[in-house]
Amino acid sequence: MSSHVITPGPYRATKLWNEVTRLFRAGMPLRKHRQNFRHYSSCFTASAAVDWLHQLLCSNSNFGPDVTRQQTVQLLKKFLKNHVIEDVKGRWGTEDLEDSNTLYRFPSTSPLKPIPCPAPASSSIKKRSSFRDKEGFFKFRSFKKHEKESLVKQETQRRELTVDDEQDIWRDITLTHLQRILGVASFYEVLDPRCVNPQNIIHNMTKVNKHGVVTLDDKNSKYCSVLRAATCFLFPGPKYDSAQPSYPGFERDVFKTVSDYFYSLPQPLLTYELYELFINVLGVLQPQCERVAIEALQLCTLLLPPASRRKLQLLMRMMSRISQNVDMPRLHPAIGTRTLMVHTFSGCVLGSAEECDLDELLATRLVSFLMDHQQSILSVPEYLLSAISDHIQYLRTVQVHLNTVAYGHFEEQKLASSQKAMEELLEILLTDQNISEKDRRKKLKQVTKHFHNSD
Template identity: 80%
Template sequence: MNMSSHVITPGPYRATKLWNEVTRLFRAGMPLRKHRQNFRHYASCFTASAAIDWLHQMLLSNSNFGPDVTRQQTVQLLKKFLKNHVIEDVKGRFGREDLEDNNTLYRFPSTSPLKPIPCPAPASAPGSIKKRPSFRDKEGFFKFRSFKKQERETQENEDPALQAEGENQPIGEQQGQRRVMTVEDEQEIWRDITLTHLQRILGCASLDEVLDQRHVNPQNIIHNMTKVNKHGVVTLDDKTNDLPHWVLSAMKSLANWPKYDNAQPSYPGFERDVFKTVSDYFYSLLQPLLTYELYELFINVLGLLQPQCERVAIEALQLCTLLLPPASRRKLQLLMRMMSRISQNVDMPRLHPAIGTRTLMVHTFSGCVLGSAVECDLDELLATRLVSFLMDHHQSILSVPEYLLNAINDHIQYLRRVQVPLDGVSNVDGSEPVCVPMPIYAFCHQISGAEFEQQKLEASQKAMEELLEMLLTDKHISEKDRRKKLKQFQKQYPDIYSRRFPSSHSESNKPKIKPPLLNIKKTKAFSIRN
């Protein structure tokens, strides 16, 4: 079972790469032996039950899938293996999904079952998608003329020579080619800054590999970040796209069970009927909440769901969910809140006789949260992994990232204050306009354990040094108490105290000179002779 596996990092066709990885591990690690069936012996084969046992344990321990994989999901995966000729029965039959959890014998075929990785079409190909022009490429907008010194905000990295040139330009010339920022310009700023941050978090050379940017609507980003209620849930302008009243009432009933409504029915199994009503509604939607268009993007974020990258994964999902249509984001927020509350409610009766409440939540709603337009063999496993993480961290993931909101607003306000020339117009002196830098933010990187311990030690020592200074400067402490506390501090933290008072430390280390002993003359012993 200790098969060497690796994390499939973000990139194009990640689902196909995951399929090939699972196939490789299964073929390399599944124990094979000789079996007898119907008075015949079959070499190098295995039973369906043995394959389910082995594959289930492998998926549970694989960081690409996590601990929420069930045995039934493993059976479904083996059925897909049989359909795609990863395995075949001992008579060479395959192509159907009629595998059951029993002692039927199967074997590996001699042909390679790996799926080919499609090669992306070159940009110059006739059938390739033309890249949507980015607002970052519109240099004319991000360039502004120099202007009067008293009207200009000094930037940290601005060239002083450019400042001097601006002071010598006539005011009339400076104001001549100014244009007003349009709504489309602002929308492009929202879109491009958001995608820039997302690309940096994913570590991709280009988002084109995992996202068709034609499906990114900047109005969705603006709405999701600015139109929220006090609980952080998106509000909708068009109420026809909202959850129906009866669904919202059912979700509130389950989320606040049993304190929601005293007038609600109390017959046995009522909560199960309400739960089925909610799940039926979400599966009746035309597409999953994360949409078909963003499927590949969310599949790639799954590559970040590692213990050491949890914070990065949360930030990536935080940005990805901003791209959703507001109606889908609102439904996702309310669904995750309900699932989380039900999972943590100890008073909730069992909704399934054989499955725990948390497992039931994840596996019931995973299919209506993430799915591809074209059937994918690993859809169920990948959706389970993502929904489990979403439910555990929904408060952080589905909140508005304040750092991004401030960065966008500051950039827009800055561009409104400066003079924005018309595209293609240069400065009066013939020089190129000055370029406004896009706001760039760096993200934390992982450090080693030794570096962490060193930083922790430095932080604690700094806190102790501040405490020592407080003892020395506090005017509300009597001198007697001050000396007492300083003495205690010196005893507990001698190194910090010695750095603050080096002279006292050197004196304390001096060897104490004992006073000379008194010369005591020996008393002469009494003698008869004397």
């Protein structure tokens, strides 16, 4: 039974659902079972389905080894609701399924979800003009002799590098790099660029502390207080105050306080707007492409609002430290600390505005990778910062050069025009037979005097 990686592109979550459905129907062993003195052929128990599907998900690169048995049960519930499976009496449409010996079977109809055909981006979305699209910035158009000073000023002003232009450069270069990494033909396949605020990118790359964490103007937010308390209690340093509260289960209470805070936020840290983008990044999150996935997530997290990125940075650091702290008492009697971290916070990191059947599994996969590589993913990519800074500096240099050349051309034209006018006037004075010699000498003297004064 073969499986394949669902690469980045539109409707990736739906394609993943269809892929899991196809593998489950093709590989799940079917047997004859007896229940209530009746025999049912080509069916399976719920527990057998949980065993088989859990193994499939853990070994599938689209989901990974952090999938739990309980998550597998939740997926089977969704299968029953969406008529991927039905009980042996043909009932479906609810999520009434438990890890038990209840018998289920596959329906004869196809359970695959249809993949919508995306409309061409050009027909529904007007592309925003970019600074790099403005003709004439990189090429100097030579001036003709008859051009006036107003045209010179207009050309100079048209080449001005504005704040909006610079913001467009930050956005365009970042998205160009990200599109290349994801390997999509158009960025509209995974994200509407209009959702990208270039000010977020600039803030996230330039306003960071010595640890690389985004700094905010509001340094007294509720989250900072919650996290400082959690860090102090869960990771006491050399100045640890033994008088601080400590009792059996104290660490669990602190941990619950932090999780309650995150689940009280109005939307996940990766935001609803960027949900489809992060789902598509999972398409490059394969064992042989780890470095590529890290770079893609580096760029994606730069698009977040600074407050969300800061929360994500601090949360991932805390999760990583708790997972690696062998001296900390167990936070759950039956679940390991790492698994607890991933499954506790995955829902408040990634989620869609409308319920998605694979939300929980996909969030687990992403958060697990984020936690393991948080130091690399949530750092500022220096290569990108240098590329953007160098490009803006180059454009500023070109602008100064163009302004200088344009002014020089104007001065040359003004001088040439003056000289030509002088020549025409002298020719008239010397050849006009209607002017007396006395008036001719007088006018020549005036012209000569005016020429020397203007020079």
